[in-house]
Amino acid sequence: MSAILLIEQVLNGLQFGVMLFLMAAGLTLIFGVMGLINLAHGSLYMVGAFAAAFAAAATGSFALALVAALSAAALAGVLIEVAVIRRLYDAPHLDQVLATFALILMFSEGTRWVFGSFPLYLDIPDALSGPVTLPGGIQYPLYRLALIGVGLVVAAGLWWLTQRTRLGMQIRAGKDDREMIAALGVDISKLYTLVFALGAALAGLAGALVGAIQSVQVGMGEPVLILAFVTIVIGGIGSIKGAFIGALLVGLTDTLGGIFLPLVLSVAMAPEAAAQTGAALASMLIYILMGAVLVWKPTGLFGGARPA
């Protein structure tokens, strides 16, 4: 294992982490501020990817594709907030899970109805394709570096929004005490719609950015959704900072674990068995990480005290 390979794998872990953060940030805002478990968050990711693929095919421009992804996902977010989610804020979590699970099925079959069952094509823009050579002779895909950059910019923007603006103050206040902030004259229902749209747009952005290097297909959101839930549980529900740290932890653990566990095991086992056992163990690592964090801090790293 050379140093170059190690650095490359750390970059891979970071890139995976920041994309996970885009998903987790929206999820943690919605879960933390509104107390809503939104299983359909993965569908918004899929909506973003499909909108981007459609716009890229129609216009040939990746920038327009990103705009399309952001607006389509935000629009879909506003629609489902007004039509469905709004009725669920006071409902028990089980009702929320059932209703948002139904939304997953509707989004999936609706997307299949419109776009068909075969995966769509969405590619990296020419300006960002191919590898670049980093200091030390590391070859790394430029697009993945760009993803890391976009993720960090969004993280900084979200931090500024929640900590330095009036809207952010209302969001944080709404998380702590929604009756009080409503009594103080803030239109809580408009605030919720806005937060939901913001979370949806971030998921859509992640879907479009990741869709360019993956497969744009029905059901692509659900595996990411599970990881995003793990992330916000590790980071502490409702905390943007927690989602960021949690996402990087999950990204690095998952990537480095998948590489190093088989290598470590191959010291004691036959290569084939080490590869199989290592892969099986690596897929459990993030859940082991989550368990360990929860034992140490039951409300997550930045979760604060559990509300009464």
Place this chain on the structure above:
Amino acid sequence: MKHLLLATAACAIGATAAMADVKVGMITTLSGGGAGLGIDVRDGFMLAIEQSGRDDIEVVIEDDQRKPDIAVQLADRMIQSEEVDVLTGIIWSNLAMAVVPSATAQGKFYLSPNAGPSQLAGRGCHPNYFNVAWQNDNLHEAAGAYASEVGYSNSFILAPNYPAGQDALTGYKRLFEGDIAQETFTQLGQTDYAAEIAAIRASDADSVYFFLPGGMGISFLKQYADSGVDKPVIGPAFSFDQGILQAVGDAALGVTNTSQWSKDLDNAANQAFVESFVAEYDRLPSLYASQGFDTANLLISAMEKADVSDQDAFRAALEEADFDSVRGDFRFGSNHHPIQTIYAREVIEEDGVYTNRIIGTALEDHADVYAAECNM
């Protein structure tokens, strides 16, 4: 389209008119992530039935959603209340393992248009089970043989960590004469292969073999092409079928893959099939569609010789495989799995559509290794 009763009047052959109707239960994946495969099998199958012009075949089609429990429920219902004679359609090996043994034990015929798990080819073989596609290992064995033939001597191999993935790497190693640089199991459904690609870059392999069906293969190929690693890649046809290639785009161009069928196979049955499939569905057929088409034609050929209620005669008629396969020569081995030629293809762009072209033969008249374990 739950009940599709095909009533075309043009049934001509006098002998068949006297025989009983055949009811076929098709359980396949029509929704969710793997729906493209099921839809292709269904469309190929129905095309053959339609072309036969027969009005004595009734096909009941149901969606298993790629879930074993649902497939089992559907099979029970088809056997007990629909009283079908023949079952077919299942795409995934884990679903086939849940359905096939109990269906054949209840005296139904099962014609597999896709899944070919080793268990059903070896000790678990059954006189009423016929696989029209391949035994799961076949395309991987062909890839190993072809890699040796073109002179690769050190392969980096990867597949998802589940039974078919393990079988794939075993199959590749069975006929590959070179060394294995590294063997890597990825997670099932994994979408990011940056870590594996970095390991490929760092390894001293001269070739890469991967089995990543469906969306996993799309992700891998796009990321591999963008990474700048230029080691040649080989895969089985599952990552290069007609439904997937358009989503991979340029990243797949020139990649070698192994398949028992290709759209440019030079025989009359295949040319007619490709032409009529495009005319009917306005897209090129995939290998899954070709398997569905062959499955239906096998069934029709048996119906012309025997009555389905006479199980022994019908089974003997199926064993003869007396139909014009779109693969050219086709026959069953002793375990009712195909003995067939497997080709090497490469991905090309043709009139703005990505597709495959045959570049050589990987294995001639190849049978699977499990046949010896089958006693029936």
